Amino acid sequence: MTEESLAASQAIPSVKAGRRTFALLKAFAAIAAVCVLPLVMPINIATEILIYGMFAMATNLLIGTAGLFSFGQAAFFGVGGYAAGYFLAHGWTSLPLVLFMAFASGGLLAAMIGGLIIRRLGIYFMMLTFAFNQLVYYVIYSWHSVTGGEDGLAGIRRPVLDLPLIGSFSFDDNRSLYGLVCVLFLLSIGVLARLVQSPFGLVLAAARQNSRRTISLGYHVPALQLAAYVIAGAVSGVAGALFGMLYRIMPIDSVHWAASAYVVFMVVIGGQRSMLGPVIGAAVFIWLQGLFSLAWTRWPLLLGLFVIIIMTYLPQGLVGLASQRWMRAIKRGARV
Amino acid sequence: MQMTPTRRAFLSYAAALGAAPILPAVAQKTGTVTMGVITPTTGTFAYAGDLVARGAALALEMHGSNVLGTNVRLLTRDDEGKPASGVRRVQEAATSDGMRYFIGAYSSAVGLAESEVAQREKLLQFAAGGSEDFTGTRCGRYTFQWSAHPYTAIRATLEYVRKSFPQKKTIYTLTADYVFGHALLKYTRIVAAELGFELVGNDNHPFGERQYTQYLTKVVAAKPDILLLNTAGADAVTAIRQFANFGADNISVVGPWTLEVDQLAELAPEMRTGLILGQNYYPDVDTPANKEFVAAYNKKFAALPGYSSAYAYDAIRTLLLAMENANSVEVPAVIKALERMSWDGVLGRMSIDPNTHQLVRPYFVARCKPASAMRHTADFAEIVATGNAPQPSQLNECKQMPEL
Amino acid sequence: MLWLVSAQLVNGIAIGMIYALMSFGLSIIKGLLNIPNFAHGALYALGAYICYSAVSMGLPFALGLLAAFAGAALAGWALQRFAIQPASKSGYLAQLVTLFGAALVIEQMLLIGWGTIGLSYSPPPLLRGAVNLGFTVVPKYIAFASVFSALVIVSVWLLIERTKFGAYLRAGIERPDTTRALGINVDLLLGVGMMMGAGLAGLAGGLALPLVGATSTMGGDMLGIAFVVLVIGGLGSLYGSVAAGVLVGVVQSLTAIAAPAASTAIIYAAMIGILLFRPQGLFGER
Secondary structure, three states, X not given: OOHHHHHHHHOOHHHHHHHHHHHHHHHHHHHHHHHHHHHHOOHHHHXXXXXXXXXXXXXXXXXXXHOOOOOOOHHHHHHHHHHHHHHHHOOOOEHHHHHHHHHHHHHHHHHHHXXXXXXXXXXXXXXXXXXXXXXXXXXXXXXXXXXXXHHOEOOOOOOEEEEOOOEXXXXXXXXXXXHHHHHHHHHHHHHHHHHHHOHHHHHHHHHHHOHHHHHHOOOXXXXXXXXXXXXXXXXXXXXXXHHHHHHOOEOHHHOOHHHHHHHHHHHHHHOOOOOOHHHHHHHHHHHHHHHHHHHOOOHHHHHHHHHHHHHHHOOOHHHHHHHHHHHHHHHHHHHO | OOHHHHHHHHHHHHHHOOOOOOOHHHHOOOOEEEEXXXXXXXXXXXXXXXXXXXXXXXXXXXXXXXXXXXXXXXXXXXXXXXXXXXXXXXXXXXXXXXXXXXXXXXXXXXXXXXXXXXXXXXXXXXEOOOOHHHHOOOOOOOEEEOXXXXXXXXXXXXXXXXXXXXXXXXXXXXXXXXXXXXHHHHHHHHHHHHHOOEEEEEEEEOOOOOOOHHHHHHHHHHOOOEEEEEOOHHHHHHHHHHHHXXXXXXXXXXXXXXXXXXXXXXXXXXXXXXXXEEEOOOOOOOOHHHHHHHHHHHHHHOOOOOHHHHHHHHHHHHHXXXXXXXXXXXXXXXXXXHHHOEEEEOOEEEEEOOOOOEEEOOEEEEEEOOHHHOOOOOOOEXXXXXXXXXXXXXXXXXXXXXXX | OXXXXXXXXXXXXXXXHHHHHHHHHHHHHHHHHOOOOOOHHHHHHHHHHHHHHHHHOOOOHHHXXXXXXXXXXXXXXXXXXXXXXXXXXXXXXXXXXXXXXXXXXXXXXXXXXXXXXXXXXXXXXXXXXXXXXXXXXEEHHHHHHHHHHHHHHHHHHHHHHHOHHHHHHHHHHHOHHHHHHOOOOHHHHHXXXXXXXXXXXXXXXXXXXHHHOEOOOHHHHHHHHHHHHHHHHOOOOOOHHHHHHHHHHHHHHHHHHHOHHHXXXXXXXXXXXXXXXXXXXXXXXX
């Protein structure tokens, strides 16, 4: 959205129109894709792709938009999942309640951690997110009576949605849960896309490129970055809750820092400069894991090579490649 | 082994994001029983996965790959030793490959996570692992536990020590700081009181610890007769390696549930010598079924089987036996058959406790040999005792088994 | 109680020296390339495996250590040439992710090359057994490993501070642009620096072989600690990691007296505390 958007805004109106059509097309494509997804793969994998897609989009608000390299997002995914899971396992199954709990706990933890570290820059910020992730991991790990420790939080029930006059709706079936995940996924795309294009997102992006100049223009950059951190944490928390609902268990490895690294993988593979990039990254990553693990017992080697090759030849990620071609096509069209 | 299903699964997976939509139900063929081997081939337990798969494939092969005239196929998936991956693979195999039976988790955390899916999707899980929760707080009608109960393990091991080394009285315990270690410690206290040992100290270490000298310094200073390792796997291997560096030969190292035969090769012979270890399986077990298994395994892989292979072999063999017993390949019928069966398995005469789904089975105590006494490279130890005392039922926390 | 504290102090300093060696390599790479080397753990594991192969071929342990250094250094060079450099045009994050990918590749290659079962090696006869200090016993090998680490660190320090090559290296760390302007081949310098850092990781792996064996996952276990040491020592400081390594060893060892299960959590808490109140680390300059 950086040089491209500048170039686009200065270009002739038809390019602008092209971009708008492009955005609209993307929205349709997203809805169509989530509808088709469960037809082409096991429904739990389709659900997971959307959950991790949400998680990756939230992470990309930090990485791609704000330029905050967080290697500790699994802490929020995990805490949201454990909080919602705890309620669901102990008889509180109201959907709005558990979603709120996940959203609030992810956001609250992010506010606490973010408040302490948001002013740290670059590698210091990165290492702090990593360290806090590990600390959260060890707390969850040791707090056995509540979290189940290394065995994970078990006995999570699916939530129930009580609608006045209509009755209550349960998500026990995997297809209805997929529907719920779809709705929340599309909602987060909508909200996050709006945020990125709002003045809030533009200031964050400006601060990514030149923090000092943005501050001197009068923007309170750390406060905005903190807000982004909290939003990312809250959305990750909801994603974590959905993950717990999917498998009815919240495993401890979902909080490990390796999970944070994997979500960064997804973002970078897919492409940081677009909304759908991280989603594509999540889909490809999860799909490749399944594919490679069937092909060869030493499959992480293939995954590692894939990552190295993508980073060498496609610096903008998979989506970067596609959108470069697209933009070139539009410009060519505009010239004609 | 089983190349065709794997390749088919691979291709359908490859196609999944391609142009051709493969409907999930496609792989569910009528007239085929699909058994899953969901096992770690990467991660901390990477060594176990291939061995588990070998044992399972061998059991099926020796049974003619069919039961009651129905074809049986195995599908193998990598659980990475991670609960999240385990549940993902089990769920996926159940919905898109029609899997109804599965075995293979190596870590209890993975097995317990999968057990949740098993109860929900009505899949029969024949689990293994050190956690007593399988047959305790998190027991379920669809889950059976192959490995011995921690109580059985500690009782058998310490009974041997009491009988063979009557002068050894004091025990220092090193305990892994998670549920498994705590369960072992709990039963160590109970059994030590039963047999008259004195517990002189305990240290908890975090799971995955790679630095043990700080605990071992304390152990050596306390001068106990016995160092009891209530820890397992790579942690235990590392602790034993580092303890060997202290040269404290007068302290016996005892592991009730510490290292299975598969991992003994990880220690150099001089680190191993004299270790007293409880074993879920040892290739020397003297039963007709085990002799048949060892011979077939040795013929096919030119090696001795270990715990991982034996578990998978015996679990699949038992499932096939139960199907024949039930005269059905439907999960509920097989569960009912298992609950009332008694049979000659690899380990001896075996049955299932219907109240907990714990396999009632012997447990073995082995003593490691010095390098000079080893007849071949895998001749690590000899079986010196056998025990099968079940967990006292008043200590069991499995509430009533649900209806099917 | 006093004897216990002193015993743990001795033990902590000894294991801390091994941490220091591991983190020193990380620190050199961070200094030169400005990235935390996520593949450092994999290189450490590689060193352990190479050392194992060398000694099981009948070579003396010293040559095993040398081989571990050389093998890991070579791998480090390849890493710089075929992964980090090509990814550098894709940005900072791409380099990190590439290093993750490289770690996956190396770890799996270890499994392919040496099998899935972990390996053990007992130290040479001279270094077996323990020394009795009266208030505590220290295994001879641990004592050897710490002294050896200290010697290696001192020689690398001499190399960096007292030689012309070291001067180039320091210039490359402190003023990469000026160095380039002076006509020094900075890419070559980065390659050599990467080799040195990776070699030290391999050496630490070889040294740790008698203590923790060789397993494909040993790198991940060590990497967490090495990062903590690096950060506590100060990301901008080349030698801070040496003192911090010893410090972490001692803290870990002392917590074993009172709250052993918390020892891992404590070092992460310490890392957070230091980053918050002294972001440049204990020994770093702003």
